[in-house]
Amino acid sequence: MTDPRRRSFLRIAALAATATLLAGCAALDTAQALLGNQVAFTAPQLQAQLDRHYPRRYEQLGGLVELTVMNPRIALPENSTRLHLDFDVGVDGMGLRSDRTAGHFAITSGLRYDTRANALYLEEPELESAELPLLGGRMNATGRDLINGWLRDYARSEPVYRLDADLQDKLGARQVAGTLIQNGRVVIKLDR
Template identity: 55%
Template sequence: MNPRRSFLRLATVAVIGLTLVGCTTVGALLGNDVTFTAAQLQHSLNRNFPKHYDKLGGLVSLTLMNPRLSIPPNSNRLRVDFDVGLGALGSDSSQPTGRFALTSALRFDPTTHGLHLQDPVIENVDVPALGGVMNASSRALLNSWLGDYARQEPVYRFDNSLLDKLGARRIGTTQIENGVVVVHLDQ
């Protein structure tokens, strides 16, 4: 067989193969779902913590650090464990003095292009400096933070390349299924 003809056939097969791979990627992207793993969400959280909050003119401070995100088996909610530092009357809150955990569903917010906590619930609190339990002021501080965070801060923000690939497709519901976050796309 002619070497030039063999080269042309090989080049043609390679171009067709690359075209098919491109179509497969586009077809997969234009499916009805976009999925995110716990590791992807964890990476996003790592970039956004620690967070420091002062309340009552700095008399009380709260620092949340070291978020650890997981999706428990057979659950439709994710879990996030945090180390928490509490300070009062100007004392330092940058070191962990306890921890707490929350569970939550997720929702997509078109304003931030992000996945936000939806219906978060504080599951567990362990702050030894407070006798291992929360008092009313620390519970109010955590609940205040949690409400603000759920409204304003995404757990994960869609990047521009993903938004460009989605084009005019609308984001539908967001669910946690089989250990991953599934964002359903409307037609």
């Protein structure tokens, strides 16, 4: 090859190698890590799954009001054994429209693993804070009832994270011994 053609070829090869390396790094960041007798997940992995499932609409107060829960934001603080989850919320009913953000709320929770669903669910979630200005201020009884009703339903029926089929195959017949949050990660402990 002539010198300019060779340089052009080398540039293209270097760009292709860099793109391949970056794609591999991205795959490592989102892959579920099976390390010995545990599976570990990071906040970005949980966030990616949550982002795919929102916004969601939920009927509350016997269908009188509908909550639109959107924009989940998850954090796994290094010094905490509970995850932190923030949501924006819209309210449809009682003279309000759910296409506008009516406020936001934050919860903390442990996690439990459900073997039938191969998924992580909230365990003992607690409402930490809520601001619903359209309902008359920081928090009134109606707003608290709406969010607590949604939170109970959510913890019972909505997974925060579902293990992918590849990891389920790798686990095989191994049993889950427990789930905990430590050092900014979610860890599923496995029996030997």
